[in-house]
Amino acid sequence: MQVFKAFFKVQKRYMIPAIMFTLMGVLMLIMNYAMAHRSTSDNGFQSMSLPIYLTDEDQSEVSSLLADYLRRTHKVDEAECSDEMLTERLYYQDLAAAITIPKGFGQAFTDKNTGDRMEIQSVVDEGLAEGHMLNLQLKSFLNSMYAFYHSGMSLTEAEAQAEQTQASDNYVSLVREATEEGTVNERSGESTSRLLFIFIPYVIMCSVFGSLLPAVMSFGESEKKRRENASGFAVWKRSFALAFGSLVFALAFCLIYVVILAFVCGSETFSEMWWLMALNLLIFTFSTVMMMAFLSVIPLKASVLSSIVSTVVSLGFAFLGGLFVPMQYLGEGVKMIGRFLPTYWYATAVEALDKGKGFASVLPYFGIELLFGLACLAIGLALSKASERAG
Amino acid sequence: MYFRVFIYRLKKNIHDRELILWSLLFPILLGTFFYATFSSIYGQMGVQTYRVALVNGSEETTQFVKTTLEGIRTEEGAPMFEVVIPENADEQKLLFEDEVAGIMDIANMGDIQLRIAKDEVAQNVLSHVVGVFRRNAVLTQRAMQDPQAAETITKLMTEEPELLRQINAAGENKDPYVSYMYALLAMICVMASNGGLQVPIDSQANITQQGARVSLTPVNHRMYELVSLGAASLIQIVCTLVGVALIRLVFHANMGCSDAMLILVSILGTLLGCSLGFALGHVSSIRKNTKEAILLLFVTVGGFLSGLMAHQVKLLVEKSFPLLNRINPSAIIHDAFFSLNVFGMGERFYRSLITMVVMTVVLTAIGLCMSGRRSYASI
Numbered sequence: 001m002q003v004f005k006a007f008f009k010v011q012k013r014y015m016i017p018a019i020m021f022t023l024m025g026v027l028m029l030i031m032n033y034a035m036a037h038r039s040t041s042d043n044g045f046q047s048m049s050l051p052i053y054l055t056d057e058d059q060s061e062v063s064s065l066l067a068d069y070l071r072r073t074h075k076v077d078e079a080e081c082s083d084e085m086l087t088e089r090l091y092y093q094d095l096a097a098a099i100t101i102p103k104g105f106g107q108a109f110t111d112k113n114t115g116d117r118m119e120i121q122s123v124v125d126e127g128l129a130e131g132h133m134l135n136l137q138l139k140s141f142l143n144s145m146y147a148f149y150h151s152g153m154s155l156t157e158a159e160a161q162a163e164q165t166q167a168s169d170n171y172v173s174l175v176r177e178a179t180e181e182g183t184v185n186e187r188s189g190e191s192t193s194r195l196l197f198i199f200i201p202y203v204i205m206c207s208v209f210g211s212l213l214p215a216v217m218s219f220g221e222s223e224k225k226r227r228e229n230a231s232g233f234a235v236w237k238r239s240f241a242l243a244f245g246s247l248v249f250a251l252a253f254c255l256i257y258v259v260i261l262a263f264v265c266g267s268e269t270f271s272e273m274w275w276l277m278a279l280n281l282l283i284f285t286f287s288t289v290m291m292m293a294f295l296s297v298i299p300l301k302a303s304v305l306s307s308i309v310s311t312v313v314s315l316g317f318a319f320l321g322g323l324f325v326p327m328q329y330l331g332e333g334v335k336m337i338g339r340f341l342p343t344y345w346y347a348t349a350v351e352a353l354d355k356g357k358g359f360a361s362v363l364p365y366f367g368i369e370l371l372f373g374l375a376c377l378a379i380g381l382a383l384s385k386a387s388e389r390a391g
Numbered sequence: 392m393y394f395r396v397f398i399y400r401l402k403k404n405i406h407d408r409e410l411i412l413w414s415l416l417f418p419i420l421l422g423t424f425f426y427a428t429f430s431s432i433y434g435q436m437g438v439q440t441y442r443v444a445l446v447n448g449s450e451e452t453t454q455f456v457k458t459t460l461e462g463i464r465t466e467e468g469a470p471m472f473e474v475v476i477p478e479n480a481d482e483q484k485l486l487f488e489d490e491v492a493g494i495m496d497i498a499n500m501g502d503i504q505l506r507i508a509k510d511e512v513a514q515n516v517l518s519h520v521v522g523v524f525r526r527n528a529v530l531t532q533r534a535m536q537d538p539q540a541a542e543t544i545t546k547l548m549t550e551e552p553e554l555l556r557q558i559n560a561a562g563e564n565k566d567p568y569v570s571y572m573y574a575l576l577a578m579i580c581v582m583a584s585n586g587g588l589q590v591p592i593d594s595q596a597n598i599t600q601q602g603a604r605v606s607l608t609p610v611n612h613r614m615y616e617l618v619s620l621g622a623a624s625l626i627q628i629v630c631t632l633v634g635v636a637l638i639r640l641v642f643h644a645n646m647g648c649s650d651a652m653l654i655l656v657s658i659l660g661t662l663l664g665c666s667l668g669f670a671l672g673h674v675s676s677i678r679k680n681t682k683e684a685i686l687l688l689f690v691t692v693g694g695f696l697s698g699l700m701a702h703q704v705k706l707l708v709e710k711s712f713p714l715l716n717r718i719n720p721s722a723i724i725h726d727a728f729f730s731l732n733v734f735g736m737g738e739r740f741y742r743s744l745i746t747m748v749v750m751t752v753v754l755t756a757i758g759l760c761m762s763g764r765r766s767y768a769s770i
Contacts, residue, residue, distance in 0.1 A: 119556040140519050150547060312416070312420045
């Protein structure tokens, strides 16, 4: 109990990094929550709704019909925005396209004999499939509307007919695959829980390595160790008290995020998927504390080690494990390396849960996360014993 | 005399193995992680050749749809679709095993049906193409019903007007994932603050033995610190340039700007980082541990806000609280690289450059104003 209490006193010195990383985590949560604008659909196929910027310089009947169609099918932003900001938003893929309907487009569209037909301008990143898809859709709609109008329909009828032929729910069916756990098919989009739970391990690692690691390492300083050896306090009791103290702190970090997530996940909170994601986070926290036991025996100055580990190792684990980048975009080589990291199995479990898989499916992933932690703990204990013998 | 101080400080900094190791290790490790993770993502997000299965069609219909689909090309001229005609009855299996993006049921050309198992870009592209087939079916039916309009309709179906012009977005390298490399370089620059922090610590008599000895020397204290800052900056600049060399020569990352500009911005960024640590180091009321924690805050939180962990964060800050991007050192350095790539050497780039220079001068001046010989009751 004495060491346990002393650990809390030492930990007070490292409260600034702890508070700092917690605040960073909360900030990341808020920002991810703001970015989580994609809707989740468990029903049939819905044509992809992309964020686009629309400028209607024409203000004609044709342009209004077209703008209305785009508003129905995509997320249209029409708020004032500078060219510089538009370029930046296109670069960061915050927009799939910036569409401009030029003045006189409606007149040229309805006039059958216009030689130089006016064109709508669509600025997209040509390196991305989304931009091409959007232009294909828009081109197909415009040509359909044009063909229907010039074959004798009114503008409104032509627009309605063009939309009708494009309405994917008339001819596209999403097929569901039957699995052992029942009928399961991949959800379209991402759940809020997935978007928010996925990066929390990074913050947990930062908090544990940035604030707990130096506190634990301070108990390994030679002067303190000599004093402890002179006392009648058993070594295993000391180690147990330190481990327990670290775990209490780490669980406190974990609890803070779980409570926040309970508030921000909306209707998904307390669902089976949410609870399993929370359990996944808890297991990861255990694993991180065990990792710390291994790192604490590395013979480097505590401040240097904690800085290196809390930035490089945490970021490395996060990127290679697929916390910041969806798994589907990771190369095979990265995935191969990632398989040796607990973050990879955490992310795999989150993605599986997001796709509607149950406890039985993710249990092996939980097990691997724990195994990784236990392996680190075993190596840490062995190294610690070896250094004690040597010293 | 000051040259000698510079040389000694340089030697002292070179012997600070932890700082050097940390400054070099960081870009090597994180650069490798970033390269491994992001180098191939953008390529995968482009238009690819999508496989599509055709079922239930007569030989003639299948051949017509196949020829039409195979005739659709991407901007680069590559075929957009590869047609598969399943021989056995279990075509659904192709869908679930990701062998095809979708199955087109062409039993009735007036009512083509599409079966998919996923809801991604490939399936959306395919659904729009099916939409065109369906539109043509409606127009054909209309032409059959109204023989007077038949000629016009046939013309409209064969000669589609150009109503949309696709324009490519600006930017030398449009890969948004290269911004992680910008954020990494910005972080390395800001981390140089640890080198700057060491300067006042080594010069203050109440903190280190060395500081006490320095206080006794007949040297202008401010000049001594300025020269020491120069030596620390030189070491940090070398470390930053190692990071730049790694990114350009080993990873061959296209940073969207010339190497000369990349080096210039990196050097100015490192000087900004050093001056940040230098100014903070002079705040005598704060303990060393707390100063280090504050710098870690600048490095980590500043890095996060400039898009080190998620590249869209910088844009989100720009949209909601742009002032933060004007004062966050990481964001300013990042923005200099970004504007070079996307806008070239224009107003925005010069704004970032001037901000860096002004901040460096102001922070160094603050540090110098707070330095100077102090008298101590007891050391």
